[in-house]
Amino acid sequence: MPKTDLGPPNYEQFLPPVIKENYGSWKYHEIVKPGVLKHVAKSGDVLYSVRVGSARLLSMDKILEYCDIADKYCGGYLRFTSRHNVEFLVSDEKNVEPLLNELKEKGLPVGGTGNSLKNIIHTQGWVHCHSAATDASGIVKAVMDEIYDYYTSMTLPAPLKISLACCLNMCGAVHCSDIAILGIHRTLPKINHEMVQKQCEIPTLIASCPTGAIKPNPKLKSVEVNPEKCMYCGNCFTMCPSMPIADPDNDGVALLVGGKVSNARTGPMFSRLAVPYLPNNPPRWPEVVDAIKNLIDVWAANARPGERYGEWIDRIGWESFFKLTGLPFTDKHIDDFIFSVPSFRSTTNFKW
Ligand code: SF4
Ligand code: SF4
Numbered sequence: 001m002p003k004t005d006l007g008p009p010n011y012e013q014f015l016p017p018v019i020k021e022n023y024g025s026w027k028y029h030e031i032v033k034p035g036v037l038k039h040v041a042k043s044g045d046v047l048y049s050v051r052v053g054s055a056r057l058l059s060m061d062k063i064l065e066y067c068d069i070a071d072k073y074c075g076g077y078l079r080f081t082s083r084h085n086v087e088f089l090v091s092d093e094k095n096v097e098p099l100l101n102e103l104k105e106k107g108l109p110v111g112g113t114g115n116s117l118k119n120i121i122h123t124q125g126w127v128h129c130h131s132a133a134t135d136a137s138g139i140v141k142a143v144m145d146e147i148y149d150y151y152t153s154m155t156l157p158a159p160l161k162i163s164l165a166c167c168l169n170m171c172g173a174v175h176c177s178d179i180a181i182l183g184i185h186r187t188l189p190k191i192n193h194e195m196v197q198k199q200c201e202i203p204t205l206i207a208s209c210p211t212g213a214i215k216p217n218p219k220l221k222s223v224e225v226n227p228e229k230c231m232y233c234g235n236c237f238t239m240c241p242s243m244p245i246a247d248p249d250n251d252g253v254a255l256l257v258g259g260k261v262s263n264a265r266t267g268p269m270f271s272r273l274a275v276p277y278l279p280n281n282p283p284r285w286p287e288v289v290d291a292i293k294n295l296i297d298v299w300a301a302n303a304r305p306g307e308r309y310g311e312w313i314d315r316i317g318w319e320s321f322f323k324l325t326g327l328p329f330t331d332k333h334i335d336d337f338i339f340s341v342p343s344f345r346s347t348t349n350f351k352w
Helices: 017-021 060-073 093-105 137-152 193-199 202-207 235-239 286-302 309-316 318-325
Strands: 026-033 036-041 046-053 078-080 085-090 162-165 179-184 214-217 222-225 252-257 272-279
Touching (some): 017 046, 060 078, 060 085, 060 093, 085 093, 137 286, 179 286, 202 214, 252 286, 252 309, 272 286, 272 318, 286 309, 286 318, 309 318
Antiparallel strands (some): 026 036, 036 046, 046 085, 179 252
């Protein structure tokens, strides 16, 4: 294999020997218990993967702790999943129980398989991103503390994927999650005209607005924003730091429901707006935590086995969803006024 200094090293060199030897020749896998999968190869070889939920932002100490555990039970082999889990890859069956005991002793949660809550995925939040309307890891920690037991058990009707994006430019997966937490701005970007002249490329800035809300202001050698067209996305701020949009008093969180990427039983679905606004209330975001618990409890009590969140809403109807959850239906839920797309949220389809 040619060696280059570009890109990541070839993944093959990091595979456990049992995966290399049985590459492409696996027969089946099964969930032995929450968080523990048994993979069986055609040759009869077996590999266990033990899934541990982790935070997205990890200290060096925590990573070294994971590595020490992997050295002890897995010949040093582990992998990080796209939902911020660590999976310990155990090829010696007799190491599985001792590994689980040590994970329990250390308070590391094993789960996230089958009909469980998957680890919540999230974006950067106040830790890192410039256009965040809410925090990411802070809310996720507060929510996960409350619904932790759904991660370590498999007692839900179907898999439950929750995601958070801290603005609607969205480097998260909130458009296709069972429950989505979305940071929203609610006020116009504030233009610093003097700085726009110095910092920003005006044609690029105008082109950055998805709704065409920005036009030139030749008198000031700057731009102006049409408040009727602005949807507070913050995209202009990404192009021009002289148009900050963060607003501590008005930014907050919206909740969406019913999205999925899976093709099982029904096709993929987009998430729909359920709760238009909840305040940012750090450090524990009690309003967001309560609303999410309610959304999960009502679904868990009423869905049929195997029914994902959006499938359940499709069966009972959007009106019944609002009745069962006790959420008010507001003008913010109607989306058929412009740029109409086929949607059962439209006013004419709504039976109330
Ligand atoms: Fe930044 Fe928006 Fe991504 Fe959050 S979702 S990290 S604010 S681009
Ligand atoms: Fe346009 Fe979004 Fe900026 Fe509003 S916030 S002006 S919609 S780019």
